[in-house]
Amino acid sequence: MDQEFHRIKRLPPYVFAEVNAMKAKARAAGEDIIDLGMGNPDQPPPPHIIAKLAEAAANPKAHRYSMSRGIPGLRKAQAAYYKRRFGVDLDPESEIVVTLGSKEGLANLASAITSPGDLVLAPNPSYPIHAFGFIIVGGSVRHIPAKPDDAFLDALERAVRHSVPKPVALVLNFPSNPTAHVADRAFYKEVVAFCRHHGLYILSDLAYAEIYFEGEPPPSLLEVEGAREVAVEFTSLSKTYNMPGWRVGFACGNKKLIAALARVKSYLDYGAFTPVQVAATAALNGPQACVDEVRALYRERRDTLIDGMAQAGWEIPRPPATMFCWAPIPPELAHLGSIGFSKLLLSEAKVAVAPGLGFGEHGDSHVRIGLVENKHRIRQAIRNVKQFLADPGPALARLDADKEAKRAP
Structure with missing residues (x-):
C-alpha cells in the first residue's frame, strides 16, 4: 500500500531536518558544532524541585x-x-x-x-x-x-x-x-x-x-x-x-x-x-529566586552574543524577552535565504542556528539563535562567525561550484 495519509499530506517537510542532518553528520565526523539552533535549556532544574520529584517518586502509591x-x-x-x-x-x-x-x-x-x-x-x-x-x-x-x-x-x-x-x-x-x-x-x-x-x-x-x-x-x-x-x-x-x-x-x-x-x-x-x-x-x-537566576543567565548570554556579533560584523537586534535572538541574515548573504545561510554557517563557522523559514515564509530573511550555550561557547561561536564573515567569498564560490556540479548531466 503506497497511499499517503491525508493529514500527513498537509504537513510540509520539516524545514529544520536538512540542517539537523548536516549537524549530526558533522558531529559524527568529530567536528565541534556549537548548537544554538534548538530552544533547549542547558541548565538543570533547581535542586529543591529535583528533590521533591525524588521524594514523591519514592512513594509506592x-x-x-x-x-x-x-x-x-x-x-x-x-x-x-x-x-x-x-x-x-x-x-x-x-x-x-x-x-x-x-x-x-x-x-x-x-x-x-x-x-x-x-x-x-x-x-x-x-x-x-x-x-x-x-x-x-x-x-x-x-x-x-x-x-x-x-x-x-x-x-x-x-x-x-x-x-x-x-x-x-x-x-x-x-x-x-x-x-x-x-x-x-x-x-x-x-x-x-x-x-x-x-x-x-x-x-x-x-x-x-x-x-x-x-x-x-x-x-x-x-x-x-x-x-x-x-x-x-x-x-x-x-x-x-x-x-x-x-x-x-x-x-x-x-x-x-x-x-x-x-x-x-x-x-x-x-x-x-x-x-x-x-x-x-x-x-x-516554592522560592522564586531561581527564576531570577534563570532570567539573569539569559540576559548575560544575550548581551554577550549581541555585543560580540556586532564586533564580528553581524548586527542583531537586542531582544527584550525570550531565550532567542531573531537575527536578520547579513546583507551580503541574504540571497541565500535562511536555509542556505544556516547550512553555510554550519559548514564554515561550525555554528548551528534555526532557519527562519521553519517559522513561516515571512521568516526566511532571518535565523533564530538560541541562548542555550554558556558564555565560553557563545564567545567561540562569535570568533568562528567573525572569521567566516571576514571573507565569505571562498565559501560562496564552493557553493556555486557545487550547484553547477549538480546541474551537470
Whole structure:
C-alpha cells in the first residue's frame, strides 16, 4: 500500500531536518558544532524541585495513573501564580487544566474546537504548532503579521472582513517565539474588544512570561476585562524552571474552552507522572529566586552574543524577552535565504542556528539563535562567525561550484 495519509499530506517537510542532518553528520565526523539552533535549556532544574520529584517518586502509591486534568494541588498552585503575578483570580476546577507542555495543550485544544474547513488566524512567522495544530485537524490558516502594532490590528480587521468562512479563532504569542516581540496591555485590550465583538476565540501562548529583560514584566491577556469570555492562555514551566523534558504546562481561562480541552484530554492521556506534577507544584509554590537566576543567565548570554556579533560584523537586534535572538541574515548573504545561510554557517563557522523559514515564509530573511550555550561557547561561536564573515567569498564560490556540479548531466 503506497497511499499517503491525508493529514500527513498537509504537513510540509520539516524545514529544520536538512540542517539537523548536516549537524549530526558533522558531529559524527568529530567536528565541534556549537548548537544554538534548538530552544533547549542547558541548565538543570533547581535542586529543591529535583528533590521533591525524588521524594514523591519514592512513594509506592505514586506510580499509578494520574489525573488527566492535573492533580488538584498543581491546579491550585497555578491559580496562586496567576494571582500574585498578574492579579487574576482563576477557579482551579473550571478555569485551569494541566497540559503536557504548552505545545500539547495548543494541539489538543485545536483538535477540540476545529471542524474541517474552519479558518484560524495565526501570526507569521510563529512557532510551528500555532498554525499546524489546526492544519493537522483539518482547519485552514490565514496569516497575519507577527508584530503587535497597528499593522497587526489592521490585518486582523481585514482578515475578518474578507475571509470566507469567518475565522473562528486567533492565535497570539507574546513574548514571541521566534521574533521576541512583546505586547502590552493596551494592545491586548484592543484585541480582546475586537474578538469579543466579532465572536472570535483567542488562544494566547505565554510560555515566555518570565524570560524578560527590560521594562515591565510581560502582561497576561487575562488581565484585560472581558478576556475570559473569549480567551484561553497557555503557560509552561519548561523555560522558567529549566524543566523542558518534564512536559508540564497549563491552559487557563474561558470555561467553555477549558472544558473542551479537558474532555479531549480525558480520551488521550492520564496526565503527567504524578511525582512530576508534585515537583511542579513545589516549583510554583516554592522560592522564586531561581527564576531570577534563570532570567539573569539569559540576559548575560544575550548581551554577550549581541555585543560580540556586532564586533564580528553581524548586527542583531537586542531582544527584550525570550531565550532567542531573531537575527536578520547579513546583507551580503541574504540571497541565500535562511536555509542556505544556516547550512553555510554550519559548514564554515561550525555554528548551528534555526532557519527562519521553519517559522513561516515571512521568516526566511532571518535565523533564530538560541541562548542555550554558556558564555565560553557563545564567545567561540562569535570568533568562528567573525572569521567566516571576514571573507565569505571562498565559501560562496564552493557553493556555486557545487550547484553547477549538480546541474551537470
